[in-house]
Amino acid sequence: MNIAALVSGGVDSSVVVHRLKEQGYDPVIFYIRIGMENEQGFVDCPSEEDIEITTYIARKYGCKFEIVSLHQEYWENVVQYTIDTVKRGLTPNPDMMCNKLIKFGAFEQKYGKDFDKIATGHYATTTEYHSKTFLSTAKDSFKDQTYFLGQINYMQVSKLMFPIGDLYKKEVREIAAQAKLPSATRKDSQGICFLGKINYNDFIRRYLGEKKGPIIELETGRKLGEHQGFWFHTIGQRKGLGLSGGPWYVVGKNVEENIIYASRGYDTEAQYGKTIKMRGFRYITEDLLGDLRSQSANIFFKIRHTPDFTAGKIRFEPFSVKTEKPSISSLEKEDGIWIIESEEPLQGIASGQFGVVYDSNRKLCLGSGIIS
């Protein structure tokens, strides 16, 4: 079996190579460059160390190694998407787009297509069910990264391998240490990958500039202060408002009038919601929930990357009542709203983020939609 392993130079993907070799495979290692180096002086992405380590890993395990650049694709799909989304007042999720469009999208088309499988260092697993492959959660629920994979499709999931999905992070580090991998003690990467050391606000400012507007208390309509542009704040956010007497949280925005609404105090009602409305929900593998317009289904879900799942019920409401055929397969294409009623109130439900739905055992990752 031909396997392409996506290796970044971090512990996780290093151990992927180790495990694949252990299992008797001979993967070809790919390092994907996605930095923004040529873009308007935004040279960053200290990828040298990453590449050094990946080279070392490839040599140590005797694997073929290729560095490929998907920089162009990344810019056009992920960075542009991020800027556009923020501009519209929504909260983007670049890392989900990166998985969907770059690692398993552009990479597949250009290089991955020649391989039987693509292996990555995601904390996730796949499960055979109904003789089909489902994306499923990792053994280490704290590190579970299925949320970021919620947008991939069946073609992608059936080609993926997650060699460390059945390990705890601790075990991965131990394996790396035993194998004396240079990445054994490296700090986990975090934050939007393409930004590297660039500050998020600086990035936004660079492309969207600044535009002063009022911050208004939602409950009273009182003007509390000024912001530098609604795009610097997202729903649920506390940091950055600069208002005293708080804590203040962003609870709403008016994009047309450039207004940010805030609410004061811990656990105020305005910060929470129990209803999550989604558009464009898609199942990754297949519909296991049945006809959601006649009957809601019990599920677990996440509205952001968190260790815990929230229990709720999902249902579907078509826009027009006139459609009569309740055919399950047509459900995906039908226009309407998927509604999750959460069992507990959630803080910071932000439009533009994805709602990722899991089965009632918190095992299978069924699909996702955009929160509207």
Next chain:
RNA sequence: UGACCAAUGGUGUAAUGGUAACACAACGGUUUUUGGUACCGUCAUUCCAGGUUCGAAUCCUGGUUGGUCAA
């Protein structure tokens, strides 16, 4: 112009003679492959000048600034 009141860190308050407290913000860090949340840490000798006192943010005098009422 007169009277009265107030004046503490970026903000709002606390400490009324015993050596500056609390919250928010900001900054730094931890957690997190989004943004964010949460958690931890840092941040003032009290408007100015004199005086009383062993000792003053707290008392007195003058000034400066702000506010309220009077005109």
